[in-house]
Amino acid sequence: MGIVVQNIERADPEVIKALGECGVATVHESQGRTGLLASYMNPIYTGAQLGASAVTILAPPGDNWMVHVAIEQVQAGDILVLAPSSPCEDGYFGDLLATSMLARGGMGLIIDAGVRDVKDLTQMNFPVWSKAVFAQGTVKETVGSVNVPLVCAGAHVNPGDVIVADDDGVCVVRREEASEVLEKALAREANEATKRARFEAGELGLDIYNMRERLAEKGLKYV
Amino acid sequence: MGIVVQNIERADPEVIKALGECGVATVHESQGRTGLLASYMNPIYTGAQLGASAVTILAPPGDNWMVHVAIEQVQAGDILVLAPSSPCEDGYFGDLLATSMLARGGMGLIIDAGVRDVKDLTQMNFPVWSKAVFAQGTVKETVGSVNVPLVCAGAHVNPGDVIVADDDGVCVVRREEASEVLEKALAREANEATKRARFEAGELGLDIYNMRERLAEKGLKYV
Amino acid sequence: MGIVVQNIERADPEVIKALGECGVATVHESQGRTGLLASYMNPIYTGAQLGASAVTILAPPGDNWMVHVAIEQVQAGDILVLAPSSPCEDGYFGDLLATSMLARGGMGLIIDAGVRDVKDLTQMNFPVWSKAVFAQGTVKETVGSVNVPLVCAGAHVNPGDVIVADDDGVCVVRREEASEVLEKALAREANEATKRARFEAGELGLDIYNMRERLAEKGLKYV
């Protein structure tokens, strides 16, 4: 604890943006069904969708001092990813910190804890995915770390990894694999468009994916 | 496991539709306060309300193969009711399967597990009541069963039972009792309209329902 | 159990209204970070914000009889605060009771249990903060108490205390401290406006709050 890493690498901004446009489900599938944060991470309002570069915060329970430290490290296109060092639902973040983030080009917040001032954040169009909405205030007494690897809502996140988030939740993509995952995601999207047309025309998945024979082999019986 | 029942009976479509219009709270009361699914079953968007006929799916954890099998059994006016054979929050269902459902006249999904692509599903006006929103992908390796009786979110559901769902949650009505429950529900609605007028006029429930004497008998004291 | 207190004191209506306008986070901070109800208390629709005077209900599990008793005690500007005597998610309250509340000038409901008819309540603009949305019906067999002190969602509430509620949750202010808390809350809002301007201009919290020296003393290291 007590470390701020100032120089971190980030993925290509174009790749980050394109991953955001693919969305969580597609990106998650494209990297072998890995990288999802837990299902309890909910957006404070629906409709937000983004790709962004992670600035990580490991914070003591009930202490949001490190958020101020982290914002100094934020560049345009970054998103804060906060994990408490033990489980906590306190409201680490509100409208003043969001104002500060927006002033620096920050894109949002992923927090395995609580957030508050959600009406203001919604009006500011500042997206947050959180474990809780809770007004509980925090102190500034104990240092944590910024831009260290951490586990957030069950997923391992390194500083500079790509965060993809939408109404389905949050997914992390390793910085080194971002381009490769994007390529697979785009291929997947193209493939899905074809499939969608066939489904719309009334074809069944059983036929589109040739499932009938294998189902019979596995012993499925129609009665 | 491994059975697909192809011919199931359904209730009268007019009855199903009318039950849907009565809504969950009224229908639940009209059948003796039974039939509710657990309170953790939430709609992915507010405002949807329906009555539909259940096509049931008993699916292995993390395996959505049976959804494809079930959709072939869907007729216009049906809704899928999926229970995993052990607790699971994976995203068994997304926009492609919803497209397939809509092409067949399917009305929605009740799932004691996860759903994904919720932004797309909302735009498609495809209603889902689920335990979780979670993008976690599933495999197609193990067979389950379709149109067998099962327990979904704490409620027993037979294939062909009537599902009523709205912003309050989900209620199941036995197929054989659908007409009788509808009759009681309509009577209840009529009765509520009268009560509502009296409440609007400022009368108290204490007087409308003649509660004062019985409260005194039970020992309630005003101080 | 079995007591209804008829004469309770209330705070000054102007103070109550002004506290409501300050919102939960500000009021909570202004009284030393106390008074919050648990984070699981969610509004049934977003955007509602109010200050109101508590009429409390201690109710048996699955029994909403006391709600009728309590509504007779409601004056304009009051809000019901219901705690079950043991944990329960049943739907104690629906649109008829809301109609009755509105007819008496009641402002809403805080309930550490379930609520139903949420689509109607939303259309009626009747705000509710609850633990659950659940249509489960209740009986009228056992008496509880009205206007006694109780614990609701982890917070101690006296009858006549001030309830502040918004999208962030619910906070209770002691009746005797309402004016003093309001004064601090208004001062806090004024202070926040100044801070907001500095954040918007791109200043960092590290500088606005003079944190750098103290962080160094605590051993924070930049690498």
Add this chain to the structure above:
Amino acid sequence: MGIVVQNIERADPEVIKALGECGVATVHESQGRTGLLASYMNPIYTGAQLGASAVTILAPPGDNWMVHVAIEQVQAGDILVLAPSSPCEDGYFGDLLATSMLARGGMGLIIDAGVRDVKDLTQMNFPVWSKAVFAQGTVKETVGSVNVPLVCAGAHVNPGDVIVADDDGVCVVRREEASEVLEKALAREANEATKRARFEAGELGLDIYNMRERLAEKGLKYV
């Protein structure tokens, strides 16, 4: 609600006892991996293991009146299976009711709610599997039903079904299938004994079950 079924059929006592001796895991596997109650059902003390015939109780939340009604229906070898009609953790059952059960040859309690006096119950050797240990008292105001089909902790239970319970949890076996399941369970036990000897000798499951080829086909890579 409000029905007591007095004549129910029971499985053969020898079969019931033998199923109990096989234990939960073996019985569950022998009926196609079905019948388990939820994992939150814990024994109040370790070491108890039994097979028994279900007398079911559907009880209102916070009301244990029906337990008294049910005990009159209990015969030697029976076990009570209680589900509340909505989620509840109250302590429906304590040492006096256990005394009454033992006097009638009752074997224990399965309860999707709370139990109390657990120190006494342990000393009396009266086994209980419950959702909670909670002293919260209950009332006797509202009738429920006895010996009707119900859902207990996620599993469908009919009166007269066989309950198998041990430190692993609780499993229900349909009365009509009890003999057939027992046969499979005994075969499974015999098979396991052979397997156990091979495992003890240091053989690997990979070889005992001939898994290597199929793993390679599925693409498993050793690096």
Add this chain to the structure above:
Amino acid sequence: MGIVVQNIERADPEVIKALGECGVATVHESQGRTGLLASYMNPIYTGAQLGASAVTILAPPGDNWMVHVAIEQVQAGDILVLAPSSPCEDGYFGDLLATSMLARGGMGLIIDAGVRDVKDLTQMNFPVWSKAVFAQGTVKETVGSVNVPLVCAGAHVNPGDVIVADDDGVCVVRREEASEVLEKALAREANEATKRARFEAGELGLDIYNMRERLAEKGLKYV
């Protein structure tokens, strides 16, 4: 926050001890079914049972400084009752603090958070009822309060109130009501002894409590 109340009143030690011997279920019933802490409060080992006088601690999340402050206020026969000011599972207390408590005649700990060193505490015969067992360490940076009223696990506790705890959980008795509650508890125990004898002799609760007529009035039907 930041207050230590040094002089608190305590109940009569004989009364406290006798309440402890009655146990949680009996005491809870004797004070009108009130005073229970939430069902998630578990003993770290079975068999402990006590009555003790509460020294309360309101502690910041993840900060156990106030435990040291509180122990100075402990007298023989006291028990610590700790509530975090926001939900927390950290391990505020371990074997060194227990050693300190025992040296001062302290009797145990009730904590709506975590405890650690439970093997040592068990060997020392130091009873703890907690929300969690969790080794997570805490800091000593922020002051809280000692001997102020607080809400612990859903129950309101004043300093000097009587704590009764056993395998069923924890119950609080108001200091001022301790003698009266004890009297009722002893009467209840005497009454239960008589009932127990009748149950042992095979009588039914239906007859002991004269329930049959009232059940019939409520509409219970035997079929």
Add this chain to the structure above:
Amino acid sequence: MGIVVQNIERADPEVIKALGECGVATVHESQGRTGLLASYMNPIYTGAQLGASAVTILAPPGDNWMVHVAIEQVQAGDILVLAPSSPCEDGYFGDLLATSMLARGGMGLIIDAGVRDVKDLTQMNFPVWSKAVFAQGTVKETVGSVNVPLVCAGAHVNPGDVIVADDDGVCVVRREEASEVLEKALAREANEATKRARFEAGELGLDIYNMRERLAEKGLKYV
């Protein structure tokens, strides 16, 4: 998915053993309060305490095939650490697999899912820390990975890391840091022995740690 890493490095067996003897709380503190698995990881029986080297398993939900694959990689002194690729409580592991582990010198199991046959495992003295006890059977249809880094119950675990587990829970120590952490842990134990003697003699933590002045500076008031 689908990878088995065969050659992993392990820490010095003497260091591993000594860390186990220090126990979870001491080791966790000695590495800067990091490395704990979530508090929901419970031992199936009390009293077990160990240090062991991690063989990791990333397994599909409801599929225990990889456990068989992993056991082939186990050496004397190893412990299995299983994380499902999505949340799951199924019983991946029972007495036959424990028999196989013991035959190879395996020391136990850490599993962020369910375990079964716990009575047998207890009699075999085979320790398990798990999220659930649940008999639910699993299939062998989908491959996962063995000896890859993973997140288990919120903690990042690499193959070859040291696992310390006791009644307080589970802690992971990076392989590379094992010796250094051990050194600190032993120093901490020595220091605690001195402290314990002073606490036993009745000294207060306030004096032993010189807290009084700093508490006054922070504003603590005695009244």
